[in-house]
Amino acid sequence: MALEPNPNIFANNPLDRVSDKRTDEAWLKEKMDDPESRYVPFYNLQPFVLPEVAPGDGKDIGWLPPQMVKPLMTSNSVTVLLGINKRGRALFATDLSAGENPEQTAFKGMGEFEDLRGLAMKGEITPGELAIMAQGKSMIDWHLRHGFCANCGYPTDMMEAGYKRVCPDCKAEHFPRTDPVVIMLATRGDKALLGRQPMFPRGMFSSLAGFIEPGESIEEAVAREMMEEAGIQVRNVRYHSTQPWPYPSQLMIGCHAEAETEEVTVDGIELEEARWFSRDELRAVLAGENKGFWVPPAFAIAHQLIRHWVDQG
Ligand SMILES: [Zn+2]
Known part of the structure; x- marks a missing residue:
């Protein structure tokens, strides 16, 4: 049974977070490569957004297929699983901030990276997508600022599709904060x-x-x-x-x-x-x-x- 709607923007996230799948590395790799999966790129914590098709239509989140996004990732790029949408597609958020701004290169002319607060205030994208972008932004931000173990200072490794970091030295586990x-x-x-x-x-x-x-x-x-x-x-x-x-x-x-x-x-x-x-x-x-x-x-x-x-x- 569905929850009662929450009146607040950034709530009512429609995705199935499939927390039981995050530890299944084979499943995760398959979904990351699956041409049916979609990635929303972030640059400086701003999601990629496609312009309105016609005035008043609203903008769309730039959900892109793996073949457009994966070539832009570096070995340090943070990619987190957001969940599975109602069409059964796996959705990911990935941070491309380490490289050149793809707005000027690979994604030129397609859309732009936009401030989430501005999108929320102007009501330019749907509430469900705003909630998913809030999830992606908080997760990426946490990874970018928590690369080192709070217990011993050693660089940590991302695990479980982004929902945990583990220190290879002292074995401490670190979880995304709320x-x-x-x-x-x-x-x-x-x-x-x-x-x-x-x-x-x-x-x-x-x-x-x-x-x-x-x-x-x-x-x-x-x-x-x-x-x-x-x-x-x-x-x-x-x-x-x-x-x-x-x-x-x-x-x-x-x-x-x-x-x-x-x-x-x-x-x-x-x-x-x-x-x-x-x-x-x-x-x-x-x-x-x-x-x-x-x-x-x-x-x-x-x-x-x-x-x-x-x-x-
Ligand atoms: Zn440690």
Whole structure:
């Protein structure tokens, strides 16, 4: 039975990840060479994208056959298995950053490498493909930055189609990371708390967020971050949804929480300002009215947290 749809961009990955096949090296080699398999090349962590066929059609991910991609790989190129699509094709992501940009050579005139965030914001490729690109980007980024053993410093080898690295010297195993982050909307009656980080674009307010620390539960992280950043005490933390966030590999865990206190004290470091907004103000802003501030667009989980709470009132 299918899962309920998740409202967040980069979620709802449609592939079968076939984790049981990753250890089967013969199967993996066969799929990597199979002319029916497809590769999406990445260059500087940007996926290859084909232009629109007609205006308004949307762009397509540049899924290329092995014979177009394999000649451009070097012995150090990272290639990871993404999964099997509904047509039974094996899909791979491969990093070609070590060589000359193929946009100017082998792929000239076909398309270009594009920033994933821009593609997500503009809604130019389908949600399912955005989710697959998030998976590919996080995986490639991890391999490029984790070539050496964290235990002994020796160069490590990629194993299991990219889902593990093993140190040939001390035998330590290393797995691709996912870093959990809580992002939460604290509410009190008919008001919700939003804050501004100094780096935010002018006028934007969003949900508060922070990394979960070792040995901490989701609820404890929500309560700690709310107290540290805004001086607000919360209770009754409720989970809403999660969003994979490939910058480089966070998992945003969206929650709502009830504030027990109202007086805001910002830390001045992570937040420069935080204040309470009424449900009516937020409803108007979501509907596109100018109220002198704005909230993140629909591709951000903060938007979904705000919208869910507004729609309940
Ligand atoms: Zn080692």
